[in-house]
Amino acid sequence: xxxxxVDQAFKRATTVMAxxxxxxxxxxxxxxxxxxxxxxxxFGWHFLFTGTWDPVKEVFGALPFIFGTxxxxxxxxxxxVPVSLGIAVYLAExxxxxxxxxxxxxxxxxxxxxxVVYGLWGIFALAPFLRGSIQPFLSKYFGFLxxxxxxxxxxxxLTAGIILSIMIIPTISSISRxxxxxxxxxxxxxxxxxxxxxxxxxxxxxxxxxxxxxxxxVILGLGRALGETMAVTMVIGNRPEISASLFAPSYTMAxxxxxxxxxxxxxxxxxxxxxxxxxLFFVTLVVNIIARALVWKVSGKVKGEIRE
Amino acid sequence: xxxxxxxxxASKLMCAAAFLCAFLTLVPLISIFGYVFAKxxxxxxxxxxxxxxxxxxxxxxxxxxxxxxxxxxxxxxCLWAIPLGIIGGIFLSEFGNNKLGTTxxxxxxxxxxxxxxxIGIFAYTLFVLPMKSFSAIxxxxxxxxxMIPTIMRTTEEMLRxxxxxxxxxxxxxxxxxxxxxxxxxxxxxxxxxxxxILLAIARIAGETAPLLFTxxxxxxxxxxxxQPIAALPLQIFVYAISPFDDWRRQAWAGAFVLIVxxxxxxxxxxxxxxxxxxxxxxx
Amino acid sequence: xxxRVRVSNLNAYFGNTRALKDxxxxxxxxxxxxxxxxxxxxxxxxxxxxxxxxEVVPNTKVSGEVLLDGEDIYSPDVxxxxxxxxxxxxxxxxxxxxxxxxxxxxxxxxxxxxVKKKDYLDExxxxxxxxxxxxxxxxxxxxxxGVSLSGGQQQRLCxxxxxxxxxxxxxxxxxxxxxxxxxxxxxxxLILELKKYYTIVIVTHNMQQAARVSDHTAFxxxxxxxxxxxxxxxxxxxxxxxxxxxxxxxxx
Numbered sequence: 053x054x055x056x057x058v059d060q061a062f063k064r065a066t067t068v069m070a071x072x073x074x075x076x077x078x079x080x081x082x083x084x085x086x087x088x089x090x091x092x093x094x095f096g097w098h099f100l101f102t103g104t105w106d107p108v109k110e111v112f113g114a115l116p117f118i119f120g121t122x123x124x125x126x127x128x129x130x131x132x133v134p135v136s137l138g139i140a141v142y143l144a145e146x147x148x149x150x151x152x153x154x155x156x157x158x159x160x161x162x163x164x165x166x167x168v169v170y171g172l173w174g175i176f177a178l179a180p181f182l183r184g185s186i187q188p189f190l191s192k193y194f195g196f197l198x199x200x201x202x203x204x205x206x207x208x209x210l211t212a213g214i215i216l217s218i219m220i221i222p223t224i225s226s227i228s229r230x231x232x233x234x235x236x237x238x239x240x241x242x243x244x245x246x247x248x249x250x251x252x253x254x255x256x257x258x259x260x261x262x263x264x265x266x267x268x269x270v271i272l273g274l275g276r277a278l279g280e281t282m283a284v285t286m287v288i289g290n291r292p293e294i295s296a297s298l299f300a301p302s303y304t305m306a307x308x309x310x311x312x313x314x315x316x317x318x319x320x321x322x323x324x325x326x327x328x329x330x331x332l333f334f335v336t337l338v339v340n341i342i343a344r345a346l347v348w349k350v351s352g353k354v355k356g357e358i359r360e
Numbered sequence: 361x362x363x364x365x366x367x368x369x370a371s372k373l374m375c376a377a378a379f380l381c382a383f384l385t386l387v388p389l390i391s392i393f394g395y396v397f398a399k400x401x402x403x404x405x406x407x408x409x410x411x412x413x414x415x416x417x418x419x420x421x422x423x424x425x426x427x428x429x430x431x432x433x434x435x436x437x438c439l440w441a442i443p444l445g446i447i448g449g450i451f452l453s454e455f456g457n458n459k460l461g462t463t464x465x466x467x468x469x470x471x472x473x474x475x476x477x478x479i480g481i482f483a484y485t486l487f488v489l490p491m492k493s494f495s496a497i498x499x500x501x502x503x504x505x506x507m508i509p510t511i512m513r514t515t516e517e518m519l520r521x522x523x524x525x526x527x528x529x530x531x532x533x534x535x536x537x538x539x540x541x542x543x544x545x546x547x548x549x550x551x552x553x554x555x556x557i558l559l560a561i562a563r564i565a566g567e568t569a570p571l572l573f574t575x576x577x578x579x580x581x582x583x584x585x586x587q588p589i590a591a592l593p594l595q596i597f598v599y600a601i602s603p604f605d606d607w608r609r610q611a612w613a614g615a616f617v618l619i620v621x622x623x624x625x626x627x628x629x630x631x632x633x634x635x636x637x638x639x640x641x642x643x
Numbered sequence: 644x645x646x647r648v649r650v651s652n653l654n655a656y657f658g659n660t661r662a663l664k665d666x667x668x669x670x671x672x673x674x675x676x677x678x679x680x681x682x683x684x685x686x687x688x689x690x691x692x693x694x695x696x697x698e699v700v701p702n703t704k705v706s707g708e709v710l711l712d713g714e715d716i717y718s719p720d721v722x723x724x725x726x727x728x729x730x731x732x733x734x735x736x737x738x739x740x741x742x743x744x745x746x747x748x749x750x751x752x753x754x755x756x757x758v759k760k761k762d763y764l765d766e767x768x769x770x771x772x773x774x775x776x777x778x779x780x781x782x783x784x785x786x787x788x789g790v791s792l793s794g795g796q797q798q799r800l801c802x803x804x805x806x807x808x809x810x811x812x813x814x815x816x817x818x819x820x821x822x823x824x825x826x827x828x829x830x831x832x833l834i835l836e837l838k839k840y841y842t843i844v845i846v847t848h849n850m851q852q853a854a855r856v857s858d859h860t861a862f863x864x865x866x867x868x869x870x871x872x873x874x875x876x877x878x879x880x881x882x883x884x885x886x887x888x889x890x891x892x893x894x895x
Contacts, residue, residue, distance in 0.1 A: 055534075058536045058538045058539075059536050059537045059538055061538075062536075062537060062538035063454075063455055063537075065447070066447050066448075066450050066451035066454070066455060067451055067455065067460070069443075069444055069447040069448055070447070070451035070452065070460075070464045071460075071464070072444065073444065073448050073464065073468065073471070073512070074463060074464055074467045076471075076505065077467050077470060077471055079482075079486075080474075080478075080479070083482060083485045083486060084478075084481060084485065087485055134381070135381045135384065135385060136381075137381075138377055138378040138379075138380070138381025138382065139378070139381050139382045139385060142379055142381065142382040143382065145378075146375055146378060146379065155382060158386060158389060159385055159386075159389075161389060162385070162389055164562065164622060164623070164626060165392060165566075165619070166566020166567070166568070166593060166618060166619075166622065167567075167568060167569070168593045168596050168597050168615075168618075169392070169396065169566070169596070169615045169618065169619060170392070171597070171600060172396075172596060172600045172611055172612065172615050173391070175600060175601070176395070176399075176608070177391060177392075177395050218388045221385055225385075236738070238734055238738040239740065240699075241696060241699070241734065241738070242734065242738040242739075242740070242801070242804075243740075243751075244696060244699055244727060245694060245696060245727055245732040245734075245805075246727065246728070246731075246752040246755065246804065246805070247724050247725070247728030247752060247755065247756075248752075248755055249367050249368055249370070249371035249724055249755075250371050250375060251370060251371035251372075251374040251375055252367065252371065252755050254374075255374075256740060256751060256755070257740065260740055260741075260742040260743065261740070261741060261742060275473050278475070279473075279474070279475025279476070279477065279478070281475065281476065281568075281569035282568045282569055282593075286600060306477050309480075309481065310477060310569055313480075313481070313484070313573045314573045314576070325481075326481055326485070329477070329481040332475055332477075332478055333478045336473055336474065336475055336478075337470060337473065337474075339473075340470065340472075340473035341470075344469060363756060363757035364724075364725070364756075366757075367724075367755070367756075367757075368722075368724070
C-alpha cells in the first residue's frame with residue numbers, strides 16, 4: 053500500500069518536472085510571439101522583405117539581416133562541407149589507427165573553444181591576415197567577379213563565413229565520420245571486388261550509402277551557423293547593407309540582436325528585435341528537425357535495408 | 361590502359377585531398393591556441409586575478425569580479441538546471457516509452473538547437489522586464505536553459521544502460537520503484553550523468569550571447585543576485601571590441617583563463633568517464 | 644582440361660595468426676571447384692586470397708604464389724585492381740549498393756572503367772541480368788532501387804554486377820548462406836549454367852551443395868588443405884581419414 057503510494061508520487065513528480073521543460077519551451081515561443089506582436093501588426097510580411105532599419109523613424113525591415121545570415125551561413129557551408137567530408141573520409145577510411153584518435157580529438161577540440169574566443173582571434177588574427185594576403189589575392193585574380201570587389205576592410209562577410217566554417221567543421225565532420233563508420237564493410241568489399249580503386253570504393257560504397265546521414269550532418273551544421281552570434285558579431289562589420297561583395301561589412305539576425313537589444317528604447321524597436329529572434333527560432337527549429345530526420349533515417353537504414 | 365592510369369591517379373589525388381583537409385583544419389586550431397597562449401600568458405599577472413577592471417589608462421586592472429561572476433553564474437545555473445535535467449532524464453528512461461516521453465524528448469532536442477541568443481531574449485522577457493533590472497538570476501536562468509537538454513538526454517541514456525536485471529533484482533526484494541531508481545539505478549549511472557553535467561558546464565562557461573542582456577556585466581563587484589553581474593566571456597567581448605590596447609591585452613588574458621577553465625572541466629569529465637569504464641571490473 | 648588458377652605454397656595471416664598453411668591447388672577452367680570444411684577452416688580466406696581481397700583487411704599478410712593463367716597476381720608489378728576486375732566475387736550476404744538502381748548496380752563496374760556509351764551499357768546490363776537469370780523479373784523496374792528486391796533476387800543482382808565487367812573467374816563465398824531453399828536452388832541452377840562460360844570457385848559449408856554443383860572439391864581443415872580431387876571421389880572414396888569423418892558428419 054505504502055510502496056504503491058510512493059511510486060505513484062514518484063511517477064507524478066518526474067512527469068511534472070519533465071512537463072515543466074516542455075512548458076518552458078512553449079512559454080519561450082509564446083512570450084516571444086507576444087513581445088513581437090507590435091512589430092508584426094505594424095509591418096506584417098513587409099518586415100521580411102524591406103531593408104530600412106531606422107530606429108529614429110521607427111521603420112524596421114529585417115531583409116539585410118536575413119541576407120547576412122543566409123549568405124554567411126551559405127559561405128560557411130561552402131567551405132566547411134568539402135573540408136569536413138575530407139576529414140571524415142580520412143578519419144574513417146584512410147588514416148592509420150595511431151593517427152585516428154589524436155586527430156579526431158584535436159578536431160573536436162575546435163568545438164570546445166568558446167564563440168567569444170573565436171571572435172577575439174577573428175578580430176586580431178584572421179581579419180588582418182585576410183586583409184593583408186587573401187583579399188588582395190582574390191581581388192587581383194578573381195576581381196572580375198562582383199563578389200571579390202571593393203575595399204579590403206578585413207572584417208566583413210568573408211571573414212564571418214570563414215570563422216563560421218571553422219566553428220561548424222567539428223560538427224559536420226564528426227557526425228559524417230560516425231555515419232561512414234556505420235556503412236557495412238561488405239559494401240566496401242563489393243566495390244573493391246569489382247575492381248574499384250581505393251577512392252572509387254569510398255565514393256561508390258561509402259559516400260553513396262551515407263548520403264542521407266551526411267545531409268543530416270550538414271544541415272545540423274547549418275543550424276549552428278545560423279544561430280551563431282558572438283564570433284560573427286565581432287568580425288562581420290555590423291552594417292545593415294546588402295552588398296554583392298563578400299569583402300563588404302554585413303550584419304546578421306543574431307548579431308543585430310546582440311548589438312542593439314540593450315539599446316532598444318522604443319517599444320516597437322524592441323518588438324522588431326524580438327521578432328527577428330522569433331524568426332531565427334523557427335528557422336533553426338525547421339533546420340534541426342530536418343537534420344534529425346535525415347540522421348535518423350540513415351541509422352535506421354543500416355539496420356533494416358539490406359535484407360538478410 | 362589510359363583510363364586505368366587516370367583512375368589510379370584520381371584515387372591518389374582524392375586520398376591526398378582528404379589527408380590535406382584533415383591537416384589543414386589543424387592550422388586554425390594551432391593559430392587560435394598559439395594566440396591565446398602567447399598573448400594570454402604575456403598579459404596575465406597577479407593583478408588580473410585580484411583587481412577590478414580599471415578605467416582606460418590606469419594600469420593594473422583585472423577581471424577578479426568577472427571570474428567570480430562566471431563561477432557564480434555557473435553555480436546558480438546548476439542549482440536549477442541539474443535537478444530539473446536529472447529528474448526529466450529519469451522520467452524519460454523510466455516512464456518515457458510513450459507519447460508523452462516522445463514529446464518531452466522532442467522538446468529537449470528542439471531546446472538544444474535553439475540559438476543561445478534567442479534563449480537570452482526569453483530570459484530577458486521573463487526576468488529583466490518584470491524586475492526592471494538586469495540580474496545574475498536572469499543570466500543563470502538563460503544558461504540553465506542551455507544546460508537542461510544535455511543533462512536530460514545523458515541522464516536518460518546512462519539510466520537506460522543500467523542492466524534490467526539490476527532493477528528487477530531490487531524490485532524483487534520488494535523495494536519500491538522510487539527507492540530502486542534513486543538508490544540503485546541512479547547511483548550506478550552516476551559517473552555517466554556527472555560527465556554529462558560537466559560537459560554542459562563546459563559549454564555554458566564560455567557562453568556570451570545569452571548574458572548580453574541578462575547578466576549584462578558589471579565593472580564592480582555585484583551587490584546582489586538581482587543586480588547586474590560581471591562574467592568572464594562578457595568582459596572579453598567588451599574589451600575585445602574596445603579601441604584600447606591595454607583592454608585588448610586583458611581580453612587575451614581573459615580568453616586564456618576562460619580556455620583553461622573550460623579545458624579543466626573537460627579534462628575532469630574525461631577523468632570521470634575513465635572511472636566509469638573501469639568501475640564494473642574493479643568493484 | 645585447361646588450368647586457370649594455380650596456387651602454390653600460399654600462406655595467409657591475420658596479425659600473427661596463420662590462417663592458411665602452405666596451400667597448393669590447381670583450379671581448372673570452366674568447371675566448378677568447391678571448397679568445403681568446418682567454419683573457421685580458412686576456406687573464405689582462401690578465396691579472398693585469389694582476388695587479393697584478403698589484404699584490404701588491416702593487419703593481414705599473404706605469402707606464396709597465385710598464378711592466374713601463368714602470371715603471379717602477387718608479383719609487385721601487378722595491380723590488385725586489375726586482378727579484381729578479372730576475378731569476380733559474390734559474397735555471403737547480398738550487398739547491392741542501396742543508393743543505386745538495379746540498372747546502375749549492374750553498370751557500376753563498367754562505369755568505373757570509364758564506359759559511357761548508353762547503348763553499350765544497355766546491352767551489357769541486359770546481357771548480364773539475363774545471364775544471372777534475373778532479367779525477366781526486373782526488366783519492368785530496372786530503375787528501382789537494388790534493395791527493393793528479395794534476398795535471392797539481390798544475390799542474383801550481385802552476380803549480374805560481377806558478370807558485367809566480364810570476369811574470367813567467379814568466386815562465390817557461401818552465396819546461399821543467407822537465402823531460403825527456393826532461392827538457394829535458383830542460385831545453384833545458375834552456377835551450373837554459368838560454368839559453361841566461367842571458371843568458378845565456390846565456398847560452402849553445405850556438403851550437399853558441394854556435391855550438387857561442383858566437379859572438383861577441396862577439403863580444408865584448420866587452415867590446411869587436407870584433400871583435393873574429383874567431387875565424386877571425395878564424397879564416395881575419400882583417401883584421408885579426416886575427410887571421411889567430415890563427409891560422414893562425425894564433426895563440423
